Amino acid sequence: MSDADLVRAIQAGDETALEALYQRHLPSVWRFAFSRLAGNAAAAEDVVSETFLAAVRQIGRLAPEGGSVAGWLIGIARHKVQDLRRRSARLSAALSEKITAAPAAPADDPSAPLETAELRQRVGAIMDGLEDDERAVLESKYLDGLSVREIADRLGRTEKAVEAALYRARQSFRAAYEQAERAPR
Amino acid sequence: MCAFDKNDDLGNLLQAGYGAPPPREAFVRGLGERMRVELPATQKAVAPARPRRALSVRWQWALAAAATVVLAAGIAAIALRPDGGTPQRLPSVGGPPGPEPSSTPEEKMVPLEIKLPRATVGPTPRNLTPSPHLEKPDSRPRPPFFVPEGTVNLALGKPVTASDSEPIIGELKLLTDGDKEGADGSFVEFGPGKQWVQIDLKEPCTIYAVVVWHYHGEGRVYHDAVVQVAGDPDFIENVETVYNNDYDNSSGLGIGQDLEYVENYQGRLINAQGVQGRYVRLYSKGNTSNDQNHYIEVEVYGKPLGAAAEHGTAADRRAKDAAKARKSS
Numbered sequence: 001m002s003d004a005d006l007v008r009a010i011q012a013g014d015e016t017a018l019e020a021l022y023q024r025h026l027p028s029v030w031r032f033a034f035s036r037l038a039g040n041a042a043a044a045e046d047v048v049s050e051t052f053l054a055a056v057r058q059i060g061r062l063a064p065e066g067g068s069v070a071g072w073l074i075g076i077a078r079h080k081v082q083d084l085r086r087r088s089a090r091l092s093a094a095l096s097e098k099i100t101a102a103p104a105a106p107a108d109d110p111s112a113p114l115e116t117a118e119l120r121q122r123v124g125a126i127m128d129g130l131e132d133d134e135r136a137v138l139e140s141k142y143l144d145g146l147s148v149r150e151i152a153d154r155l156g157r158t159e160k161a162v163e164a165a166l167y168r169a170r171q172s173f174r175a176a177y178e179q180a181e182r183a184p185r
Numbered sequence: 186m187c188a189f190d191k192n193d194d195l196g197n198l199l200q201a202g203y204g205a206p207p208p209r210e211a212f213v214r215g216l217g218e219r220m221r222v223e224l225p226a227t228q229k230a231v232a233p234a235r236p237r238r239a240l241s242v243r244w245q246w247a248l249a250a251a252a253t254v255v256l257a258a259g260i261a262a263i264a265l266r267p268d269g270g271t272p273q274r275l276p277s278v279g280g281p282p283g284p285e286p287s288s289t290p291e292e293k294m295v296p297l298e299i300k301l302p303r304a305t306v307g308p309t310p311r312n313l314t315p316s317p318h319l320e321k322p323d324s325r326p327r328p329p330f331f332v333p334e335g336t337v338n339l340a341l342g343k344p345v346t347a348s349d350s351e352p353i354i355g356e357l358k359l360l361t362d363g364d365k366e367g368a369d370g371s372f373v374e375f376g377p378g379k380q381w382v383q384i385d386l387k388e389p390c391t392i393y394a395v396v397v398w399h400y401h402g403e404g405r406v407y408h409d410a411v412v413q414v415a416g417d418p419d420f421i422e423n424v425e426t427v428y429n430n431d432y433d434n435s436s437g438l439g440i441g442q443d444l445e446y447v448e449n450y451q452g453r454l455i456n457a458q459g460v461q462g463r464y465v466r467l468y469s470k471g472n473t474s475n476d477q478n479h480y481i482e483v484e485v486y487g488k489p490l491g492a493a494a495e496h497g498t499a500a501d502r503r504a505k506d507a508a509k510a511r512k513s514s
Contacts, residue, residue, distance in 0.1 A: 015221050022217055026208070034205035044205075045212050052216060054353050056223045061376045063476055072475075075374075079354035082370030116201060123202025142196040143204060170195060177198075 002156030004064040011060055021069070022052060024154065028070055028139050029077050035124035036081045047084055051077040068155075071132025078128075126176040134169035141166060296329040297336065297454075297486060299396060302365040304450050313447070313473055318432045319406065320444040327451055332393045332486060339386045340465070340485040346418075347382045349375045353477065360384070365482040367402035367450065377476035379409065379436050383466040384483060389416065392460050392487035395427065397467060398452040400479035406445050407478070409436040409470035412455055414462035425462065428455045436470050452482070461490060 001009075001020070009017030029051055033044035054076055062072065127135050133155075140146045140154070152162045313319075345357040355373035360382060364371050375382075392414060399407045409431040415424045429441025446453060465485050469478045 010224070013224065015224060018220060018224055019217060022220060026213065030208050031203060031205045035203055039205075041206075041208070045208065048208070049212075049216050049219070052220055053223060054351075056220045057351060058353050058376045061378055061476075063377060067475055076353055079370065079374065083355070086370060119198075119202045123198065127199075127203050138195075138199065139203075142199045173195070 001153070003069040003154060004156050007059060007062055007064040007069065010056075011062075011064075018056065025070060025073050026052075027144060028136070029073050031139065031143065032074055032077050032128075033081065035120065035127070036078075037084075039120070043084060047077055047080045050080045050083070054080070068132045068136060070136040074132060074135070122177075122180050126173060126180065129176060130169065130172055133165055134172050137162060137165045138169045138173065293334045294331040295334045295336075297332045297394060299452075299454070299484070300365075301452075302367065302398070302401075302450050302481075313404070313406065316445070318430070318445050320446045322404065322447040322449075324449055327454060330394060330454055330456070333488070336393055336486050336488060338484045339390050339392070339487050339489070340384050340483055343387060344385050345382055346385070347375065348380045357382070360480050360483050363482070365398050365450075365452065367398075367400060367481060372400055372479050372481040375478040375480075377471055377478075379468060379470045380478040381466050381468045382480055382483070383418070383464055384485060385418065386463050386465065386485060386489075389461060389463050389490040390485075390487045391490055392427075392457040392462065392465070392485055394484075394486040395455040395457055395465060395467075396452045396482075396484040396486070397455070398450075398481040398483075399448050399469065399472070400481060401448040401450050401452070403474065404447045404449065405472045405474045406447055407469045407472045408445065409438075409468060410443075410445070410453075411436065411438050411441065411468040412457075413438075413466045413468075414457065414460045415464050415466070416462050418464050420464070420466055423462070425460045427457045427460055431470075436468060438468065452484075457487070459487075 001017075003021070003024075006017045006021045006024075010021060026048070029048050030044065033047040033051075034041065037043045037047065051073060055073055062069075127138070130138070136155070137151060140151045141148075146154075148159050148162050148166070152159045155162065157165075340361045341363055343361050345360045347357055350357075353374045353376060355370070357373060359371065359373050361384060373382075395412050397410075397412070399405075410428065411426065411431055412428040413420060413424050413426050416422065426439070426441075428443050429439060430443040430445045431438060431441045432445075434440045465483070467480070467483060471478065
């Protein structure tokens with residue numbers, strides 16, 4: 001069932017479809033929040049909660065064929081991160097530093113060695129800078145382990161279109177990564 | 186040499202740099218339950234809106250042709266008027282100042298000073314096609330706009346209400362907080378379809394200009410931009426429309442004769458021509474990049490009516506006359 005089919009079903013009041021859409025996109029939104037908040041799982045939970053609750057309140061007005069659901073959700077999450085940072089800044093300078101500072105060691109991932117912090121920051125920034133579709137297909141393929149056929153079903157596209165999107169996404173990622181490597185640190 | 190040369194390498198890199206431990210099961214279950222609770226309320230509150238881009242090419246041409254006919258009829262009607270077609274309404278944007286400059290000291294006109302955000306050069310505009318209803322993009326600095334001395338931004342810090350009291354992103358107060366940057370966290374996002382925001386100036390005012398910044402991080406066009414001023418919060422009586430680019434009346438507020446425009450960091454300056462009122466309402470209906478509606482900042486330049494009466498200038502009187510003439514036309 002494609003995202004558009006699920007959105008239509010949810011708009012008709014189908015709770016099962018809501019659960020399916022939630023389970024489908026939770027990993028992506030979670031990864032995004034976790035990355036942007038430097039591995040602070042508690043803050044990531046806040047952002048993910050606010051993102052999905054805002055989405056469910058607005059989904060009745062979402063045009064099913066109007067664009068990428070993954071992109072829409074990440075767009076909401078991106079700004080929820082900003083909202084959280086603003087609130088944190090008001091409430092506590094200390095907490096603000098914890099959340100907004102350039103990530104040192106991820107707070108809730110003590111097993112991660114220090115040298116991966118820089119890699120996380122770089123890859124997170126590159127993923128955030130990709131087009132919504134590019135990020136979605138890369139995650140689906142390499143992090144969720146989906147086949148091209150499965151990704152096509154989700155996005156309501158042909159396998160050819162997904163392969164083309166994957167090609168473009170790899171090129172974009174590679175170019176951004178190489179540019180980041182060349183940049184002064 | 187790139188750190189990854191094969192797809193497997195890319196997978197490993199993404200796992201290391203973007204992977205995350207799974208969220209807590211209790212959190213996942215709890216959030217799922219909260220979403221289910223929210224769903225019925227959502228169904229009652231909203232109805233699907235047909236996206237503008239769903240119009241077929243044939244319909245777009247038909248609507249464009251119809252709008253052109255209406256526009257041509259309007260021009261002909263103006264040209265045939267006994268007064269020789271003198272427009273009752275000054276150009277809305279970028280044109281000469283509304284109230285004319287005066288030679289007497291008490292009516293001193295000054296250029297409106299607008300503090301602009303940092304100039305942004307966003308990505309190439311998406312989904313933009315030339316249209317008779319779309320103004321040619323122009324990134325040059327805006328020509329000076331003259332207003333009576335003493336004109337201030339009346340909207341700064343004033344309360345904002347909206348058709349959607351729970352924005353998807355941001356808070357309503359961001360519209361009048363003075364922050365015009367296009368960065369994340371500076372704007373409010375409302376749901377798809379026709380939405381409005383409204384500023385309460387707290388007292389009747391004479392308004393010379395409204396400046397609006399939708400999202401300007403990329404060149405995009407917001408559809409059906411309409412700006413109205415009224416004396417009552419429900420916009421029932423004495424509603425003045427000072428801007429309307431809804432060329433096909435798809436928002437139901439009447440066919441507008443202003444042009445659609447591409448957003449940029451300078452915002453859109455709308456000549457309000459000294460209209461009087463307490464409430465300013467701005468409509469929009471999605472944009473060329475998505476169906477949502479965004480606002481970064483709205484400024485309303487003018488003077489409280491009390492102050493205008495106290496310092497009563499000829500410019501203010503002319504502004505009132507212009508408003509009356511507009512009403513009668």
